[in-house]
Amino acid sequence: MPSINHTTINSHPGRNGDSYWIAFDNQRKCIGNHQDIFKGKFNGNGPLRGQFAAVKVPRGEKGTARWCDTQIAINRKVYDAAKSFHKFLGLTSPRFHFTDSWKVLMDETCFFTDRIHHNEWVVVEEYMGKDMYPFIDNEGRAGFGNCEVLEAFVHWSYVNSGGFLIVCNLEGIYNTTFKLKTPTIHSMDSCYGFCDKGEAGISKILNEHRCNHICAEWNKPPSMNSALMSACRRRPSAPCLVNDDSILPSYSMACKNKIMFDRAPP
Ligand SMILES: Nc1ncnc2c1ncn2[C@@H]1O[C@H](COP(=O)(O)OP(=O)(O)O)[C@@H](O)[C@H]1O
Ligand SMILES: [Mg+2]
Ligand SMILES: [Zn+2]
Numbered sequence: 001m002p003s004i005n006h007t008t009i010n011s012h013p014g015r016n017g018d019s020y021w022i023a024f025d026n027q028r029k030c031i032g033n034h035q036d037i038f039k040g041k042f043n044g045n046g047p048l049r050g051q052f053a054a055v056k057v058p059r060g061e062k063g064t065a066r067w068c069d070t071q072i073a074i075n076r077k078v079y080d081a082a083k084s085f086h087k088f089l090g091l092t093s094p095r096f097h098f099t100d101s102w103k104v105l106m107d108e109t110c111f112f113t114d115r116i117h118h119n120e121w122v123v124v125e126e127y128m129g130k131d132m133y134p135f136i137d138n139e140g141r142a143g144f145g146n147c148e149v150l151e152a153f154v155h156w157s158y159v160n161s162g163g164f165l166i167v168c169n170l171e172g173i174y175n176t177t178f179k180l181k182t183p184t185i186h187s188m189d190s191c192y193g194f195c196d197k198g199e200a201g202i203s204k205i206l207n208e209h210r211c212n213h214i215c216a217e218w219n220k221p222p223s224m225n226s227a228l229m230s231a232c233r234r235r236p237s238a239p240c241l242v243n244d245d246s247i248l249p250s251y252s253m254a255c256k257n258k259i260m261f262d263r264a265p266p
Contacts, residue, residue, distance in 0.1 A: 018046030140205035
């Protein structure tokens with residue numbers, strides 16, 4: 001019988017070893033710059049069974065295993081960076097985390113679609129609802145007030161990788177902590193997919209970055225204009241979604257430590 005929605009086979013394991021197959025609507029839920037997002041549900045034995053999933057399909061080209069691997073590599077990289085960031089600051093309860101992501105092959109496709117194909121690879125994330133906010137945009141700018149911890153994470157991603165990469169495009173939801181979708185990485189050898197604009201991308205983000213009380217002491221690229229990286233913050237024009245001033249004093253000790261370029265690029 002012809003199918004009216006899409007299904008995948010069982011996914012590769014996520015960060016915790018859990019796997020799912022997904023059933024999802026034929027209608028796109030969101031249109032990104034490079035990919036279409038479909039809403040579906042997790043099926044299987046893992047803890048997300050029955051919850052909503054966001055299925056990501058590259059637009060204008062077939063999803064390949066290689067494309068999925070790159071998306072998964074970004075997800076795992078930022079997950080590790082977030083862990084080391086929290087550890088460095090001595091934060092026992094996480095202030096933000098990234099959704100897990102799964103690589104999965106399409107099985108049945110809706111009989112009247114030409115967007116998704118049998119045997120195409122797609123990426124699945126936890127679905128975060130329709131009201132996601134771009135806390136740090138594609139250019140590295142903070143769009144909302146009280147996102148200092150995320151702005152500092154952008155700076156951290158740069159110093160912690162020895163200047164090899166930088167993270168931006170931190171979009172998601174806030175409910176006492178930030179929950180974020182897989183972001184963008186720019187890297188010196190442009191190895192993180194079509195959004196990775198290489199060295200030019202890194203420079204652009206650094207130029208837009210304004211240090212705050214968390215990251216003001218951290219290392220900066222030698223060529224960086226110190227005025228651009230000064231501790232004087234430009235106030236975001238958008239409102240504060242986040243009211244989390246209580247966490248700020250806990251950074252003070254950690255911020256006294258300077259992070260130096262003492263690590264080789266990964
Ligand atoms: N995990 C998710 N849950 C819910 N909506 C999402 C999720 N990921 C992305 N979206 C929505 O889809 C849009 C495009 O996704 P995105 O990952 O930014 O793709 P692109 O890189 O093509 O811009 C986002 O701006 C957001 O509105
Ligand atoms: Mg986007
Ligand atoms: Zn900074």
